Amino acid sequence: MKEFDLAVFLVVFQEMLGPLLWILPALAIAGLVSFAAVLLHEGGLVSRRLVRSEIVGVLGGFAALGLMAMVTISGFSDAGGPVDWLLVGLIWGVGLVGATILAYAVQGVFAWKAPHGH
Amino acid sequence: MTNEVPPRDGLIAGLDSPLSRRRMLALSGAGAATLMAVSAPARAAEAPPKVATKAHIVIAGAGAAGLAAAARLAERLDGATITVIDRRKEHYYQPGFTLVAAGLKPQGYVVSTTADYLPRGVTLIEEQVAEFDPVANKVVTDKGRAIRYDFLMVATGLHLDYAAIEGMSTDLIGKDGLGSVYAGPAAAVVTWKEMARFAETGGVGLFGRPATEMKCAGAPLKYTFITDDYLRRNGTRGKSELIYTAQNKGLFSVLIVSEKVRMLFRDRQVKVAYERVMTAIDPGRKIATYKTPTGTAEFKYDFINVVPPMRAPAAVRNSPLRWQEGVWAGDGWMEVEKPTLRHKRFPNVFGIGDVAGVPKGKTAASVKWQVPVAVDHLIASIQGTTSASVYNGYTSCPLITRLGRAMLVEFDYEDNLVPSFPGVIAPLEELWVTWVMKTMALKPTYMSMLRGQA
Numbered sequence A: 001m002k003e004f005d006l007a008v009f010l011v012v013f014q015e016m017l018g019p020l021l022w023i024l025p026a027l028a029i030a031g032l033v034s035f036a037a038v039l040l041h042e043g044g045l046v047s048r049r050l051v052r053s054e055i056v057g058v059l060g061g062f063a064a065l066g067l068m069a070m071v072t073i074s075g076f077s078d079a080g081g082p083v084d085w086l087l088v089g090l091i092w093g094v095g096l097v098g099a100t101i102l103a104y105a106v107q108g109v110f111a112w113k114a115p116h117g118h
Numbered sequence B: 001m002t003n004e005v006p007p008r009d010g011l012i013a014g015l016d017s018p019l020s021r022r023r024m025l026a027l028s029g030a031g032a033a034t035l036m037a038v039s040a041p042a043r044a045a046e047a048p049p050k051v052a053t054k055a056h057i058v059i060a061g062a063g064a065a066g067l068a069a070a071a072r073l074a075e076r077l078d079g080a081t082i083t084v085i086d087r088r089k090e091h092y093y094q095p096g097f098t099l100v101a102a103g104l105k106p107q108g109y110v111v112s113t114t115a116d117y118l119p120r121g122v123t124l125i126e127e128q129v130a131e132f133d134p135v136a137n138k139v140v141t142d143k144g145r146a147i148r149y150d151f152l153m154v155a156t157g158l159h160l161d162y163a164a165i166e167g168m169s170t171d172l173i174g175k176d177g178l179g180s181v182y183a184g185p186a187a188a189v190v191t192w193k194e195m196a197r198f199a200e201t202g203g204v205g206l207f208g209r210p211a212t213e214m215k216c217a218g219a220p221l222k223y224t225f226i227t228d229d230y231l232r233r234n235g236t237r238g239k240s241e242l243i244y245t246a247q248n249k250g251l252f253s254v255l256i257v258s259e260k261v262r263m264l265f266r267d268r269q270v271k272v273a274y275e276r277v278m279t280a281i282d283p284g285r286k287i288a289t290y291k292t293p294t295g296t297a298e299f300k301y302d303f304i305n306v307v308p309p310m311r312a313p314a315a316v317r318n319s320p321l322r323w324q325e326g327v328w329a330g331d332g333w334m335e336v337e338k339p340t341l342r343h344k345r346f347p348n349v350f351g352i353g354d355v356a357g358v359p360k361g362k363t364a365a366s367v368k369w370q371v372p373v374a375v376d377h378l379i380a381s382i383q384g385t386t387s388a389s390v391y392n393g394y395t396s397c398p399l400i401t402r403l404g405r406a407m408l409v410e411f412d413y414e415d416n417l418v419p420s421f422p423g424v425i426a427p428l429e430e431l432w433v434t435w436v437m438k439t440m441a442l443k444p445t446y447m448s449m450l451r452g453q454a
């Protein structure tokens, strides 16, 4: 491997994901921004909502693994070495964190709109 | 094989340097796995200014190598006339054939249209080159059209010589337990049907490879492993016998890989018959005949994956471009310099991809490394300068060892393993991550390569 630059990385991902390449980061940013907005608005974390979001997050982790299994026609049960477990953990982690933040933000935005909610 | 030592270049040194290793480690996990795919090519350094020229460049063959070369030349030259000649309208993503023949992907996964990848300004002539005349700097097509060139890139791939096996014809593929993953997208589909039927009933499965050079030497091994896995999943492995016939005393040209495969075959109870080269097949009686060091041997089969001898296409084989002597003369491979892919006797001619008479590497991964180097040298010739670009023989093969796992095997001209991710993804280890790459990232990387972007 001679050169290993970001351009090749992007090109391959563009080819692999198509428009999803831009939709996924957009979703991530939207989630983060609304999460931050909700935090600022409420001046802190609402712990009950956080717990609920974490439950959604755990499911999100499994959903991410399910998606990978579908795309690769295989599954984490095929993991055969340390790097595989790392990958499984990474995919699960991304799904968990992403779904948690998104779930928290969505609930927050709804609560914001209907201030009697909490 | 010659003993000539190719010049060492920065590729291997670069890989070993702590900096590049750290960079790779930083990108570990899914991202890294995706990227390594067919391994990043030698890219032209930050888009140099276009080279103005009136040169006429002819590219024979619009497969992986021809299209990638056309894209790169069109990108870097201004005013050149670039003509691509290929009769076949469809483009085949051949590394996907194995997945089709494993029942995991549909036929459409490997078929697209050549014209879709043609860079703007490049002319496609939908004919076949019938004659190469490098002395007169021209090619003649099957329609009798003579085309002169200043530079020629030969990227005709190779010829699958089914006729060399007595009794064999591509019409037999998909009938009576006879499969052949190589013959094309439709053959891959019907091979899957035959293999799936075999996996339900069990019986004797026969695998092997030809004695000639071949593309993707791992493919016959992969298909053996995949069939073994399907038999196990169906509970028919116990009443089955899988036999792999090797053309010599090894299972792979790189010794360390050969040994690893031997151990895997032992683990999966695949029997190996060494020094067996298929010479004939009787599809009615389901018997394949092999040449052995002492005579002939016959094997009965219920399912067979026929991998035919491979040679340079007739137009190249019958031309002055072929090796004149040595191991590659017989099958007509092109006589090119190993580090540059430039023809040894006709300096305005390059041979890239499967047709090149160099050791190892008839893979799309090799193409990815060869094309930028050959293009650099061609453009240097146009400019009257020289180029320092070197191809070190890099080739790679994600060797599927069961459904859901593969081993990444990467090596060079000298049989050195050249892992792209040392310390992260171990070579010769059966991993899911390698399978993930094969199914997710390989095709996008290949497609980007066709467009000259990767």
Ligand SMILES: Cc1cc2nc3c(=O)[nH]c(=O)nc-3n(C[C@H](O)[C@H](O)[C@H](O)COP(=O)(O)OP(=O)(O)OC[C@H]3O[C@@H](n4cnc5c(N)ncnc54)[C@H](O)[C@@H]3O)c2cc1C
Pocket (backbone or CB within 6 Å): B038, B060, B061, B062, B063, B064, B065, B066, B085, B086, B087, B088, B093, B094, B095, B096, B097, B098, B127, B128, B129, B130, B155, B156, B157, B158, B181, B182, B215, B216, B219, B313, B315, B352, B353, B354, B355, B362, B363, B364, B365, B366, B367, B396, B397, B398
């Ligand atoms: C079953 C299978 C599995 C594989 N697995 C892998 C893998 O896992 N990884 C990997 O890297 N590689 C793999 N490969 C190998 C890879 O597909 C080839 O090495 C690669 O396609 C070679 O590119 P090429 O341009 O030299 O030849 P090709 O892509 O075959 O293209 C040759 C082109 O030349 C045209 N042509 C032929 N004769 C003439 C003529 N006389 N005039 C004009 N045009 C002509 C043909 O029509 C064709 O379009 C596999 C191949 C097969 C068959």
